[in-house]
Amino acid sequence: MEIIKELPEVFEEFADARKNSFLAVKELKEKNVPVIGSYCTYFPQEIPMAMGAASVSLCSTSDETIADAEKDLPKNLCPLIKSSYGFAKTDKCPFFYFSDVVVGETTCDGKKKMYEYMGEFKDVFIMELPNTQREAALKLWKEEIICFKEYLESKFGVEITENQLRQACKTNNQVRSSLKGLYELMKNDPCPITGYDLFKVLYGSSFKFDRSLIPAEVDALVEKIKKEYAEGKMLEKKPRILITGCPIGGATEKVIRAVEENGGVVVTYENCSGAKSIDKNIDVEAEDIYEAIARRYLDIGCSVMTPDTNRFELLGRLIDEYKVDGVLEMTLQACHTYNVETLAIKKYVTEQKDIPYLAVETDYSQTDVGQLNTRIAAFIEML
Amino acid sequence: MNYIGIDIGSTCAKVVVLDEQKNVCLEMVQPTGWSSVDTAEEIKKKLLAEGIDPDASPCVATGYGRVSVPYANKMITEITCHAMGALKINHSQDALVIDIGGQDTKIIRIEEGMVKDFIMNDKCSAGTGRFLEVMANSMGMRPDELCTLAETGGGVTISSMCTVFAESEVISLIGRGEPKENIAFAVVDSIVSKVASQASRLHEKGEAVCLTGGLCDCEYVCKALEKKLQSQVITSPQARYAGALGAALAAAKIKL
Known part of the structure; x- marks a missing residue:
C-alpha cells in the first residue's frame, strides 16, 4: 500500500476517527449490523466480533452532560460515570443511541450502581467482573463470557461458533x-x-x-x-x-x-x-x-x-x-x-x-x- | 550586571534584584491588583527608576502571573523558585519548605539542593492567605492585626474548611458577641491545622520546616504552626521574598 499522506495529516485523521464514525455507525445500522456498546477495557471485544457485530466504546469524555447526570447521580461521583450516564440519558451520544445493547461490568461501585439506572431506559447487559485474579475468579469470569455469548446468540438469533x-x-x-x-x-x-x-x-x-x-x-x-x-x-x-x-x-x-x-x-x-x-x-x-x-x-x-x-x-x-x-x-x-x-x-x-x-x-x-x-x-x- | 527575579503571586508581587556577587541589592513588594500585565509594567518602571534596566538584565518570572512579564527571559514555576530561595535563606541543601501563598499552599521536599517532591492544595482556599484575608475582612481588621490578636484568644473553633461557610461561621460568632480575639484565634487555628495536615504527607516527625510566603511575618502563625507540627519552624523577614529570590538566582544562570 502506498502512503502519500504526510504524518501530521495521518494523526489528524485518527483524531477525527471518533467524529467520522458517527456516520459510520448509522450506516452499519442501516445494513442491520448489530452494534454493541461497552465502557471498559475488561469488555471481551472478540465475542461480538465473532458474530460480525460492531463494538464501540461509550466512555464519555466531556463535561457537556454532567449537569444533566447530576439530576439523578450524586455530585461527588467520578466525572467519567456522570458524563457517560448524562450522554446516555440525554440521548446526545450517537454511539449510545445506535447501540442495540450496552455491556457494563461490575468494575467500580459507581459504575455498577449507575448501570442499574441506565437499565431503566436501555438494554444493559451486566457482566460480573471479579475483584480478584485468582483461579476461582477466572472460572467465574469465563462463565460470564459464555453467558454473554449466549445472550447475544438469543438476542440476535445467531450462533457464534468456536x-x-x-x-x-x-x-x-x-x-x-x-x-x-x-x-x-x-x-x-x-x-x-x-x-x-x-x-x-x-x-x-x-x-x-x-x-x-x-x-x-x-x-x-x-x-x-x-x-x-x-x-x-x-x-x-x-x-x-x-x-x-x-x-x-x-x-x-x-x-x-x-x-x-x-x-x-x-x-x-x-x-x-x-x-x-x-x-x-x-x-x-x-x-x-x-x-x-x-x-x-x-x-x-x-x-x-x-x-x-x-x-x-x-x-x-x-x-x-x-x-x-x-x-x-x-x-x-x-x-x-x-x-x-x-x-x-x-x-x-x-x-x-x-x-x-x-x-x-x-x-x-x-x-x-x-x-x-x-x-x-x-x-x-x-x- | 544585575539579576532580576519577579514573583507575581495572586495577592502580592515580589521583586528581588541581585548584584554581580549574588547579594540582594533590592527587594520590593506591591499588591498584584487586577492585572498582572499592569503589575509587570509598574515593576519595570520602578526598576528603571532604581537604575536597573530589565530589558538589559537577565530576568526570570515566576508565580501565577509569570506568563504576564514580557521582559522576562525565562519562566520557572514557583515550586522550583521557592525551593531555591529557601535554600539560599537557610544556607542549606536539604529542607522541607512550607509556603503559605495567597491562593495556594505548597509543601516542598528538597534533598541535595534539588526538589524531590511537592504537594499543592487543590481548588480550595482553606489553609491559604486568601482564607485569612476573607476572615479579616469580615472582622474589619487587617490580616496582620488578626494574627497578632489571635495570640490572646482561645476556646473557639471554626469547623468549616470551605472559606464561604467558614465566613458565615465567623459572622455568626460576631453576632453571638464572641470576643474578637477568640474568633481570631479560631481563624489562625483553622489555617494552621489545614496546612499541618497537608504537610503531614511529606513532613517527618520532629523535622524542622522552613516557612515562606506572606504569613512568615506573623510571629503567632509560626508559633501556632510549631505547636501543630511539634517541630521547629524557621523563618525570616526575607522568607516572603523566597520565590523572587529563587527566580533571581535562576536569572544569574542565564547568559544574555
Whole structure:
C-alpha cells in the first residue's frame, strides 16, 4: 500500500476517527449490523466480533452532560460515570443511541450502581467482573463470557461458533500487535513523534468498526515513522514521562498537553488508553478458547482488582523499557480505587524504581488547566 | 550586571534584584491588583527608576502571573523558585519548605539542593492567605492585626474548611458577641491545622520546616504552626521574598 499522506495529516485523521464514525455507525445500522456498546477495557471485544457485530466504546469524555447526570447521580461521583450516564440519558451520544445493547461490568461501585439506572431506559447487559485474579475468579469470569455469548446468540438469533471466535481472536491479536508496534517506537530516545500524536492514533483506532482494517493502516504508519526517523526526523531530547492512572480522552487530554507544552514528552501510557488494553494477546491455540479469552481480560491490571499486582508488573516493565524519567499519574475526582492506589504506586515508583512521581487529580472541566500546568511544569523542572 | 527575579503571586508581587556577587541589592513588594500585565509594567518602571534596566538584565518570572512579564527571559514555576530561595535563606541543601501563598499552599521536599517532591492544595482556599484575608475582612481588621490578636484568644473553633461557610461561621460568632480575639484565634487555628495536615504527607516527625510566603511575618502563625507540627519552624523577614529570590538566582544562570 502506498502512503502519500504526510504524518501530521495521518494523526489528524485518527483524531477525527471518533467524529467520522458517527456516520459510520448509522450506516452499519442501516445494513442491520448489530452494534454493541461497552465502557471498559475488561469488555471481551472478540465475542461480538465473532458474530460480525460492531463494538464501540461509550466512555464519555466531556463535561457537556454532567449537569444533566447530576439530576439523578450524586455530585461527588467520578466525572467519567456522570458524563457517560448524562450522554446516555440525554440521548446526545450517537454511539449510545445506535447501540442495540450496552455491556457494563461490575468494575467500580459507581459504575455498577449507575448501570442499574441506565437499565431503566436501555438494554444493559451486566457482566460480573471479579475483584480478584485468582483461579476461582477466572472460572467465574469465563462463565460470564459464555453467558454473554449466549445472550447475544438469543438476542440476535445467531450462533457464534468456536471457529468464528478463534478467528476474531486472531484478528484482534493482530490489531493489538500492530498498535504495540506503533507505541514501541517511543522506546527510541529521542522520540520519533509526540506522545499526543501517539495518543490520537491509539484512541482513534478504537473507533474503527472494521477492526480487520486496523493492522495494515497502523503498520504502514509505523513504516513511515521508521523511515523518517532513519532520515533524521525526530524530536529533540526531552524528559521522558510515563502516564498512568485513570483513562484519558477528550477533556482530560489537557494532561498530555500540559506535559508536552512544558518541555516533556509522553513516551508511554500505562492506562486504558495505552498499554493496559494492548499489552497482552489471547492464546488462540488454547484448547479452551473461552478460558483463554477470560484469562487475557481478567489479567488486566486495574485498581478495581485486589491485590492489583499486574498493574505494578506492567508499570515496572514500561519504566525500564522506555527509559522513563518521571511517572505522572492522572486520577479523576472521586475515583476511589485509583485515588487510594496512588500511595502504593508512588512508593513503588520512588522506592523500587527510584524516579520521581507526581499525582494530579482532575475532572472534565478546563478550569484547572493553570494549576495543572504549574504542577506538571514544576515536576518536569525537577527531572 | 544585575539579576532580576519577579514573583507575581495572586495577592502580592515580589521583586528581588541581585548584584554581580549574588547579594540582594533590592527587594520590593506591591499588591498584584487586577492585572498582572499592569503589575509587570509598574515593576519595570520602578526598576528603571532604581537604575536597573530589565530589558538589559537577565530576568526570570515566576508565580501565577509569570506568563504576564514580557521582559522576562525565562519562566520557572514557583515550586522550583521557592525551593531555591529557601535554600539560599537557610544556607542549606536539604529542607522541607512550607509556603503559605495567597491562593495556594505548597509543601516542598528538597534533598541535595534539588526538589524531590511537592504537594499543592487543590481548588480550595482553606489553609491559604486568601482564607485569612476573607476572615479579616469580615472582622474589619487587617490580616496582620488578626494574627497578632489571635495570640490572646482561645476556646473557639471554626469547623468549616470551605472559606464561604467558614465566613458565615465567623459572622455568626460576631453576632453571638464572641470576643474578637477568640474568633481570631479560631481563624489562625483553622489555617494552621489545614496546612499541618497537608504537610503531614511529606513532613517527618520532629523535622524542622522552613516557612515562606506572606504569613512568615506573623510571629503567632509560626508559633501556632510549631505547636501543630511539634517541630521547629524557621523563618525570616526575607522568607516572603523566597520565590523572587529563587527566580533571581535562576536569572544569574542565564547568559544574555
